[in-house]
Amino acid sequence: MRELPVVGRPPAERADAAHNRRRILRAAADLIADRGPEAVSMDEVARAAGVGVGTVYRRFGDRARLVFAVIDDREREFQAAFLQGPPPLGPGAAPRDRLRAFLHALADRTEEQADLLLMAESDPPEARFREGSYHLYHRHLVMLLGRIRPDADTAYLADALLAPLAANLFLHQRRTRGMSLDRIKAGLDALAEGLIG
Structure with missing residues (x-):
């Protein structure tokens, strides 16, 4: 049975997408803590998270949006x-x-x-x-x-x-x-x- 969307709530994430999102955010947070936000690239975040760089760009768009996330x-x-x-x-x-x-x-x-x-x-x-x-x-x-x-x-x-x-x-x-x-x-x-x- 499909779950109906709730008005005002963001659409539900697939389990793999949610897992990737958490991995990317954790990797970005660790890299930023180590080197500061200006020194972190999308490529490094992707490598640290174990995902493709395209996944990071599709999910967050650019480095500024990733930092805000x-x-x-x-x-x-x-x-x-x-x-x-x-x-x-x-x-x-x-x-x-x-x-x-x-x-x-x-x-x-x-x-x-x-x-x-x-x-x-x-x-x-x-x-x-x-x-x-x-x-x-x-x-x-x-x-x-x-x-x-x-x-x-x-x-x-x-x-x-x-x-x-x-x-x-x-x-x-x-x-x-x-x-x-x-x-x-x-x-x-x-x-x-x-x-x-």
């Missing part, structure tokens, strides 16, 4: 974790605990793909604020902050908490200033406590 793949995992995962990041924990867990998890997520996120956020310069994930993060923080401080300007505070996690500032702190990820997380804790305490 790598970002999107990781982003979906992160969103599922804070929307539906176990507490304290997911539902079920106190709002303060969820806020801290979210900021720490977002710092980890930024650390994993900082170079890719910088590329995505920089073209054009306001791209970060047009992207759907920023709006989702913002709404999530507004909801948490509203439970902690219902009298506060939660929209402003949410932007203030997200600002330090812009890829350009994050990379400056990590690479130019030599800050550890733990130091950045401690700074986010102090900032959050100052805003909501």
Whole structure:
């Protein structure tokens, strides 16, 4: 029996196509982590994934789309974790605990793909604020902050908490200033406590 398509959902993938997609994304993510997005070619990704280069081009079109697919793949995992995962990041924990867990998890997520996120956020310069994930993060923080401080300007505070996690500032702190990820997380804790305490 054939499954009917659901409106608004992408068409179902064949099992082999889904398997190839996962292999390509995993290979691309590994190569990008090792050498940076600018140094990775479609040919290298195909070789590392064990597929033909035509498969990579048919699936993703060009290197830029492949890079964005790598970002999107990781982003979906992160969103599922804070929307539906176990507490304290997911539902079920106190709002303060969820806020801290979210900021720490977002710092980890930024650390994993900082170079890719910088590329995505920089073209054009306001791209970060047009992207759907920023709006989702913002709404999530507004909801948490509203439970902690219902009298506060939660929209402003949410932007203030997200600002330090812009890829350009994050990379400056990590690479130019030599800050550890733990130091950045401690700074986010102090900032959050100052805003909501």
